[in-house]
Amino acid sequence: MSCSLRLSGFHQGAGCDVSAGRVCTIALSRLTRCSALLRTFASPAVHPRFLASTPKPRAAPPPYKMPQTNKSPKTTAMDSSGQVQSEAPPxxxxxxxxxxxxxxxxxxxxxxxxxxxxxxxxxxxxxxxxxxxxxxxxxxxxxxxxxxxxxxxxxxxxxxxxxxxxxxxxxxxxxxxxxxxxxxxxGGDEEEEGKRKKGNAEKxxxxxxxxxxxxxxxxxxxxxxxxxxxxxxxxxxxxxxxxxxxxxxxxxxxxxxxxxxxxxxxxxxxxxxxxxxxxxxxxxxxxxxxxxxxxxxxxxxxxxxxxxxxxxxxxxxxxxxxxxxxxxxxxxxxxxxxxxxxxxxxxxxxxxxxxxxxxxxxxxxxxxxxxxxxxxxxxxxxxxxxxxxxxxxxSKVPNNELPKPDFSNMLDPFDTPAFNKLYRVVPVRKVHALNITWALPPQEKHYRVKPLHYISWLIGHEGTGSILSVLRKKCWALALFGGNSETGFDQNTTYSIFSISITLTDEGFQNFYQVTQLVFQYLKMLQTLGPQQRIYEEIQKIEANEFHYQEQIDPIEYVEDVCENMQLFPKEDFLTGDQLMFLYDPEVISSALTLLTPDRANLMLLSPEHEGRCPLREKWFGTQYSVEDVAPEWIGKWTGELELDSSLHLPAENEFIATDFNLKASDCPDTELPVRITDSEKGCLWYKKDNKFKIPKAYIRFHIISPVIQKSARNVVLFDLLVNILGHNLAEPAYEAEVAQLDYKLVAGEHGLVIKVKGFNHKLPLLFRLIIDHLAGFSASPASSPCSPSSSRKPTSTSSLNLRNLARTCVC
CATH class of the missing domain: 3.30.830.10 (Metalloenzyme, LuxS/M16 peptidase-like)
Incomplete structure (x- = not known):
């Protein structure tokens, strides 16, 4: 097995082929030895200057509108990934x-x-x-x-x-x-492909x-x-x-x-x-x-x-x-x-x-x-x-001097008996989903605080102690999205929507009342604890970093966003009003949070199993649905003293948020292509110094090469499983890194495992080390799976897979 490591900037280094030079091929007898090599390269104390390379951050997707002419949907609602538009550094x-x-x-x-x-x-x-x-x-x-x-x-x-x-x-x-x-x-990286596509648009x-x-x-x-x-x-x-x-x-x-x-x-x-x-x-x-x-x-x-x-x-x-x-x-x-x-x-x-x-x-x-x-x-x-x-x-556009239509006096549009019900809906797609929705007073005036954004960050969290984490352990949910999309449907001068959408498993669909109760338990915890300044400031810092080093998006998308912002924000906030969190105001956040109660919620349960059981049809789109009161016993549980699930808790402090943006001093000469600076029995190290963008971001591409993978079709399949399980095991522990704009990707390549990480220099080594530790301590045991509802579930045999043996075989 051989290992090679390359650190570079996206603009040139990421697209360069390591095979352009002689690749070091040293056989390693054990995965632990490979792990030591990986840790050596991951350590920030070894080659600190290598972390000065500079990828550009991805452009954020534009917001979704409806109806529209020949335009693909897009949204800015906070989802389970926690990715949002952001603010500048401190x-x-x-x-x-x-x-x-x-x-x-x-x-x-x-x-x-x-x-x-x-x-x-x-x-x-x-x-x-x-x-x-x-x-x-x-x-x-x-x-x-x-x-x-x-x-x-x-x-x-x-x-x-x-x-x-x-x-x-x-x-x-x-x-x-x-x-x-x-x-x-x-092959070329996604980032390079995106730049090629944007080349003409920037002109x-x-x-x-x-x-x-x-x-x-x-x-x-x-x-x-x-x-x-x-x-x-x-x-x-x-x-x-x-x-x-x-x-x-x-x-x-x-x-x-x-x-x-x-x-x-x-x-x-x-x-x-x-x-x-x-x-x-x-x-x-x-x-x-x-x-x-x-x-x-x-x-x-x-x-x-x-x-x-x-x-x-x-x-x-x-x-x-x-x-x-x-x-x-x-x-x-x-x-x-x-x-x-x-x-x-x-x-x-x-x-x-x-x-x-x-x-x-x-x-x-x-x-x-x-x-x-x-x-x-x-x-x-x-x-x-x-x-x-x-x-x-x-100047020739006419002005009729008529007052602009104003709907701000038409508040509480969903204060009706029909709203606080359970709606069973037959979807077009064959999925189970639960939507819990509240109609709140309009929140646009609170854009400097963004209370719904703070709440959605916690609701949509995927780390330990989150709603989704607990639901996945019970095998009840696959994904969760929470928040407000900031489109006209979700936010206007008459109301603001806050919605939680959960994609359910078959078992989760059968237990949707319990799923709903878990959501209400988490909300009750947030209401009891009140707004947390530490969490608010973390979100603020994360968005600050992204805004500070934002990529320039296509002009047509940019002017679209800006002209809408001009309808909503004062002059000084045209470019920042929809992105930055300016002010921590616990009273504003609490006012919104206290309204997210069971008695004010609308429940919408989508499932193909409702086919034939929904006699009602929506007038314009023909959606089949039925409406019923929420079961009284569950209303009693939700409105009474909710006992908190012991697995639910606030996210811990995010250690992946960058705070040091100084460029690393380097005496390396400028080069057009990556150069090999280390060639030893531990592997080869290639480096590309950023001499163009000069922003504190780095890109690391680690390639572990093994001839064992291609020896049989069985090995290829097992290797794919290994990489998928590794990604599955990393999803929760690496979530905090992802929301802090540190990205990673695991690729089951034809000749070995490729690990790609990118983001701010300061905390990128932490993410790299996390991945390496999980690779070194790899486990395919079902007990570690986030989808194991309990230890009493009968484990699935993995003896036929021999994933650990395959890993050892790969490094021999």
């Missing part, structure tokens, strides 16, 4: 403000941004906030990097435009190659506009009108009358566009090659200045809206939302059918003699007003240039 506000004017771009006097807008210290872009005469608010985002880059972008744009077809074919071939490489031990310019009106404003006799208008505004304008002219322009110049309608907001966005950005802005702005919305296009676009509705019908998440919305008070807009379809926009209006075209134009005139709108534009232009363009183009 004292992020002050540090970020100082960095605003100390980057090289900011030193150019003619491209200075607003110092009041707080941004990440690692963000090189400059920002300027302006308000046009018509009331439209705009944020200008400049990633200008000098004349040389400007000329290079123009050149790249011409090449991309001239070779679109060839490029598409090359991308298809590249994807095929990447799939083949993924099967090889030394794009983008804009997004958010109208502060959504489906809540639909008239009662035309459900889905706001969504329909989102489609119709694209059907040409007075200045550019071609019905599909804008899409054709974007396609010609390497761009794309999209739009989505939420409860109280509608968002439009596009991107395009930089040299075509101004013309694209002008064409796009006309949809908000003087759209044609021609009569002849109405029937076609109704069919497009109906197609989206039909595609959404098989989605269990959409079906649950529509069923949940139907439980609201009759006069509340939450009960509206926001999607729209051929029935509500064509057939019924025809029967009622409603002029849809006339009503559509009236809706646009009333609600698409400049003072409802926020705009974000990003390009490699100077701020002065962007301001000139935006003022010239968007």
């Amino acid at each position: 004292e992020p506000m002050e540090a970020a403000s100082r960095e605003q004017t100390t980057t090289p771009e900011a030193e150019e006097e003619d491209n200075l941004g607003d110092s009041e807008i707080v941004k990440s210290p690692s963000d090189p872009k400059q920002y300027r906030y302006i308000v046009l005469e018509n009331g439209l608010r705009a944020l200008l985002i400049s990633d200008y990097s000098g004349p040389a880059a400007e000329q290079e972008d123009d050149s790249d744009g011409e090449e991309e435009e001239d070779g679109e077809e060839e490029e598409e074919e090359e991308e298809d071939d590249e994807e095929d190659d990447e799939e083949e490489e993924e099967e090889e031990v030394d 794009q310019s983008a804009a997004a506009l958010c109208v502060g009106v959504g489906s809540f404003s639909d008239p009662p006799d035309l459900p889905g009108l706001a969504h329909f208008l989102e489609h119709m505004v694209f059907m040409g304008s007075e200045k550019y009358p071609s019905e599909n002219g804008f899409d054709a322009f974007l396609k010609k110049h390497g761009g794309s566009d999209n739009a989505s309608t939420d409860c109280e907001r509608t968002v439009f966005q596009f991107d395009v090659q930089r040299r075509s950005f101004k013309e694209a802005l002008d064409r796009w702005a006309q949809f908000f200045i003087c759209p044609l919305m021609i009569r002849d296009a109405i029937d076609r676009e109704v069919e497009a809206v109906d197609s989206e509705y039909q595609l959404a019908k098989p989605s269990d998440s959409h079906r649950k939302e529509m069923l949940f919305g139907s439980l609201a008070k009759a006069d509340h807009p939450m009960g509206k059918f926001c999607w729209g379809n051929a029935q509500t926009l064509k057939h019924e209006p025809k029967k009622q003699k409603i002029n849809v075209y006339k009503r559509l134009r009236a809706f646009w005139k009333q609600h698409y007003s400049a003072h409802y709108m926020t705009l974000a534009v990003q390009s490699k232009e100077k701020l002065d240039t962007l301001e000139e363009w935006v003022r010239e183009i968007f």
